[in-house]
Amino acid sequence: MDTLFIADLHLSEKRPEKLALFLDLLRGSARQSKALYILGDLFEHFWLGNDDRTPPVPKVLAGLREFCAVGGKLYIVRGNRDLMLDSGIEGLTGGKLLPDFSVVEISGKRVLLCHGDLLCSRDVSYQLYRKFMELAAIRAAFRALPYRLRSFITSGLRPLMRRSSQYKSPVSIDTDQLTIERLLRSFGCAELIHGHTHRPGMHDFLLDGQNARRIVLGDWYDEDSVLLCRDGERRLLSVAEYSSITI
Numbered sequence: 001m002d003t004l005f006i007a008d009l010h011l012s013e014k015r016p017e018k019l020a021l022f023l024d025l026l027r028g029s030a031r032q033s034k035a036l037y038i039l040g041d042l043f044e045h046f047w048l049g050n051d052d053r054t055p056p057v058p059k060v061l062a063g064l065r066e067f068c069a070v071g072g073k074l075y076i077v078r079g080n081r082d083l084m085l086d087s088g089i090e091g092l093t094g095g096k097l098l099p100d101f102s103v104v105e106i107s108g109k110r111v112l113l114c115h116g117d118l119l120c121s122r123d124v125s126y127q128l129y130r131k132f133m134e135l136a137a138i139r140a141a142f143r144a145l146p147y148r149l150r151s152f153i154t155s156g157l158r159p160l161m162r163r164s165s166q167y168k169s170p171v172s173i174d175t176d177q178l179t180i181e182r183l184l185r186s187f188g189c190a191e192l193i194h195g196h197t198h199r200p201g202m203h204d205f206l207l208d209g210q211n212a213r214r215i216v217l218g219d220w221y222d223e224d225s226v227l228l229c230r231d232g233e234r235r236l237l238s239v240a241e242y243s244s245i246t247i
């Protein structure tokens with residue numbers, strides 16, 4: 001049976017076609033899968049908390065709830081846009097929130113999953129920002145703010161981060177191979193699936209003399225990338241391609 005992976009959907013009312021495509025996927029071909037994994041950055045905006053009702057959040061939550069209610073297995077990993085996600089998302093969707101690094105077994109193989117931002121270890125300022133946002137006191141303080149203030153703060157974060165990344169070299173914001181190898185070793189995996197960089201691809205390399213593979217999911221801005229895992233097979237497909245082979 002198929003296991004599906006998606007990431008970086010960046011769903012927004014500004015791209016109604018991608019929103020509709022995702023809701024169709026949940027109502028249609030994704031139901032044929034054993035499990036659906038969303039590896040972060042489901043929404044374009046920063047997640048405000050469990051009371052986040054920024055459009056298209058209500059529609060998307062309803063779609064995920066329906067998917068789970070009919071027996072779909074949903075797993076969510078936090079991305080940099082959904083750093084404020086917590087276990088409350090489980091009650092809102094019926095899915096399960098996974099740790100930032102999680103190991104799943106696919107056809108007997110241990111596969112490491114993550115969003116991908118933590119692999120970009122050379123981006124020191126981002127990693128510092130992320131550590132700061134993870135502090136329990138900061139998270140509690142953010143949650144305690146009124147909804148409108150949280151919305152105001154996070155809408156200011158985006159242009160700020162865009163501006164700061166303009167001054168970073170492409171190498172410094174890409175994934176770091178040594179970090180990847182260290183993580184694969186420590187989790188006892190030879191395969192990694194992640195998103196975040198928006199550069200879909202499959203990268204084969206040797207890890208301590210053994211074949212290893214890193215699969216990068218694409219985003220849903222211009223494309224709509226789905227990774228299909230069927231037994232030992234891995235295919236990066238568009239939603240239309242995936243749907244056509246599940247019929």
Ligand SMILES: [Mn+2]
Nearest residue numbers: 041079080196
């Ligand atoms: Mn990301």
